[in-house]
Amino acid sequence: MTSAPARFLAALVVAGFAAGAGPSRAAGAADAVQSGSASGLPVPRFVSLKSDRVNLREGPSKDHRTSWVFQRAGLPVEITAESETWRRIRDSEGAEGWVLHSLLSGRRTALVAPWWKQGPLPLYAKPDAKADVVAQLQPGVLGNVKTCSGTWCRLFGAGFDGWMQQDKLWGVYPNEKVD
Structure with a gap:
C-alpha cells in the first residue's frame, strides 16, 4: 500500500499514479462477473464514493482497523466482493479494503x-x-x-x-x- 502522504495527495488531487496501471479488469474478466451475495448486483462493478470521508478498513466490520481514509466524494472505486452491509473495494492505485455500502453511490464517475x-x-x-x-x-x-x-x-x-x-x-x- 502507498505511504499515507502519497495516498493523501492522490486522494486530493488525483494525480501521480503508477505508470502502466491501466484499467483493472483482466482479460476475460467479463466472463467472471457474478451476482453479489448481498446486493444481487454484478461483482465486480464500478461505483463512486458518496462522501468526502470514507474509511477503508482491513475487514468487513467496524472492529477492523482503518487502513486509509478517502477524502474526495465522487472517486470511482471497483467493488470486488460483498459481505452483508460491507463492500470490498479497489481504487485506481490498486489499494483494497472494506467500506460500508451506505458510503458508496451508484453514480458513475471516471x-x-x-x-x-x-x-x-x-x-x-x-x-x-x-x-x-x-x-x-x-x-x-x-x-x-x-x-x-x-x-x-x-x-x-x-x-x-x-x-x-x-x-x-x-x-x-x-x-x-x-x-
Missing part, C-alpha cells in the same frame, strides 16, 4: 487515464477521433460518466463536456455500455 504520463488527453465534441477537440484533460481529472457506447464515453464535469475513448478512463470497463 478518472482520465491516471496511468498516462504523456500530458493531457483530448476530449472530443463527438465520439470520433476526427471530431473537434473541446478540451484537453490532464491525467487524473475526475468526471461524471453520462453514457458509454463500448468504445467511447461521454464525460462531463466542471468546465468540460465531451467524448473520450473508453480505454483512456478508469471507472468503466473495456466494452462496457453505460446508459
Whole structure:
C-alpha cells in the first residue's frame, strides 16, 4: 500500500499514479462477473464514493482497523466482493479494503487515464477521433460518466463536456455500455 502522504495527495488531487496501471479488469474478466451475495448486483462493478470521508478498513466490520481514509466524494472505486452491509473495494492505485455500502453511490464517475504520463488527453465534441477537440484533460481529472457506447464515453464535469475513448478512463470497463 502507498505511504499515507502519497495516498493523501492522490486522494486530493488525483494525480501521480503508477505508470502502466491501466484499467483493472483482466482479460476475460467479463466472463467472471457474478451476482453479489448481498446486493444481487454484478461483482465486480464500478461505483463512486458518496462522501468526502470514507474509511477503508482491513475487514468487513467496524472492529477492523482503518487502513486509509478517502477524502474526495465522487472517486470511482471497483467493488470486488460483498459481505452483508460491507463492500470490498479497489481504487485506481490498486489499494483494497472494506467500506460500508451506505458510503458508496451508484453514480458513475471516471478518472482520465491516471496511468498516462504523456500530458493531457483530448476530449472530443463527438465520439470520433476526427471530431473537434473541446478540451484537453490532464491525467487524473475526475468526471461524471453520462453514457458509454463500448468504445467511447461521454464525460462531463466542471468546465468540460465531451467524448473520450473508453480505454483512456478508469471507472468503466473495456466494452462496457453505460446508459
